[in-house]
Amino acid sequence: xxxxxxxxxxxxxxxxxxxxxxxxxxxxxxxxxxxxxxxxxxxxxxxxxxxxxxxxxxxxxxxxxx
Amino acid sequence: xxxxxxxxxxxxxxxxxxxxxxxxxxxxxxxxxxxxxxxxxxxxxxxxxxxxxxxxxxxxxxxxxxxxxxxxxxxxxxxxxxxxxxxxxxxxxxxxxxxxxxxxxxxxxxxxxxxxxxxxxxxxxxxxxxxxxxxxxxxxxxxxxxxxxxxxxxxxxxxxxxxxxxxxxxxxxxxxxxxxxxxxxxxxxxxxxxxxxxxxxxxxxxxxxxxxxxxxxxxxxxxxxxxxxxxxxxxxxxxxxxxxxxxxxxxxxxxxxxxxxxxxxxxxxxxxxxxxxxxxxxxxxxxxxxxxxxxxxxxxxxxxxxxxx
Numbered sequence: 001x002x003x004x005x006x007x008x009x010x011x012x013x014x015x016x017x018x019x020x021x022x023x024x025x026x027x028x029x030x031x032x033x034x035x036x037x038x039x040x041x042x043x044x045x046x047x048x049x050x051x052x053x054x055x056x057x058x059x060x061x062x063x064x065x066x
Numbered sequence: 067x068x069x070x071x072x073x074x075x076x077x078x079x080x081x082x083x084x085x086x087x088x089x090x091x092x093x094x095x096x097x098x099x100x101x102x103x104x105x106x107x108x109x110x111x112x113x114x115x116x117x118x119x120x121x122x123x124x125x126x127x128x129x130x131x132x133x134x135x136x137x138x139x140x141x142x143x144x145x146x147x148x149x150x151x152x153x154x155x156x157x158x159x160x161x162x163x164x165x166x167x168x169x170x171x172x173x174x175x176x177x178x179x180x181x182x183x184x185x186x187x188x189x190x191x192x193x194x195x196x197x198x199x200x201x202x203x204x205x206x207x208x209x210x211x212x213x214x215x216x217x218x219x220x221x222x223x224x225x226x227x228x229x230x231x232x233x234x235x236x237x238x239x240x241x242x243x244x245x246x247x248x249x250x251x252x253x254x255x256x257x258x259x260x261x262x263x264x265x266x267x268x269x270x271x272x273x274x275x276x277x278x279x280x281x282x283x284x285x286x287x288x289x290x291x292x293x294x295x296x297x298x299x300x301x302x303x304x305x306x307x308x309x310x311x312x313x314x315x316x317x318x319x320x321x322x323x324x325x326x327x328x329x330x331x332x333x334x335x336x337x338x339x340x341x342x343x344x345x346x347x348x349x350x351x352x353x354x355x356x357x358x359x360x361x362x363x364x365x366x367x368x369x370x371x372x373x374x375x
Contacts, residue, residue: 055174
């Protein structure tokens with residue numbers, strides 16, 4: 001899904017500087033299109049909903065190996 | 067579900083804690099008095115510390131009311147707010163104070179990134195409190211401050227008492243209905259185990275009165291503080307127990323005006339991420355003056371000495 005998000009609901013770039021993957025403590029990749037924060041190490045994508053990153057391991061989408 | 071599996075000893079059902087808080091989020095302002103009072107007291111403690119904390123985190127922010135108190139204080143420039151409940155995090159988001167949904171047991175923050183971590187009445191739902199404190203310590207820069215308020219062991223002692231009585235009376239045993247809270251005497255040891263330097267612990271009691279015990283129970287649920295003890299579902303709480311507990315509560319605790327008190331103990335935790343400039347105890351044997359000389363007393367041998375010296 002790549003619907004255009006309201007500008008005010010974008011995640012705060014300042015916040016992204018503080019965030020790491022809660023499982024691996026590795027860095028996260030910001031996927032602006034999908035509104036997800038991706039942990040390549042953990043193969044998990046954490047959703048960003050209305051500008052709020054949901055950094056809960058059990059809420060994350062599992063990425064397939066390919 | 068094909069998400070990661072988490073195996074650990076669990077007292078609390080964290081999913082339930084999150085659901086309770088998500089449900090409480092929209093109407094929380096009507097029942098935020100306890101959290102607000104505690105935030106106010108925590109803010110007083112922060113004000114007393116003559117230090118600047120450019121980057122701060124509020125862990126367990128609920129609707130963001132602590133951030134409203136501390137904004138502009140102690141040189142805070144960036145304030146990140148985190149709550150287990152996405153619903154609460156959405157309410158806390160203030161634009162200049164961004165919010166994130168984060169689990170205290172799985173902190174998503176880079177090491178040494180904050181000068182200050184605040185936590186207001188949230189750590190009582192954490193299964194691994196030492197682990198959470200260690201993670202908080204890691205998220206702090208060297209010489210950063212952790213200042214937290216946590217519900218302590220005296221909290222809801224009246225309710226705990228009458229629920230136990232009612233259940234023993236009407237059933238053949240006890241189920242955990244009310245969250246176990248950390249004791250004041252454990253808190254200092256916990257802070258030390260988590261590697262905090264110069265830990266200071268103190269506590270306060272807030273007594274709130276209610277028209278009747280059922281209002282208290284209702285309000286706890288509205289606050290998102292309903293039962294989330296993992297074992298709770300083995301034996302559901304029957305209406306008969308609830309009504310008997312309410313009766314006993316009024317019998318044993320009601321004041322002359324018929325209102326009933328509920329005790330909340332708040333434990334304040336205060337500790338620093340270690341840094342070499344902090345004061346430390348001296349090395350044993352490093353004293354330069356004799357104690358006897360300082361006291362103006364004559365030193366007397368206690369008898370045998372090690373190594374014949």
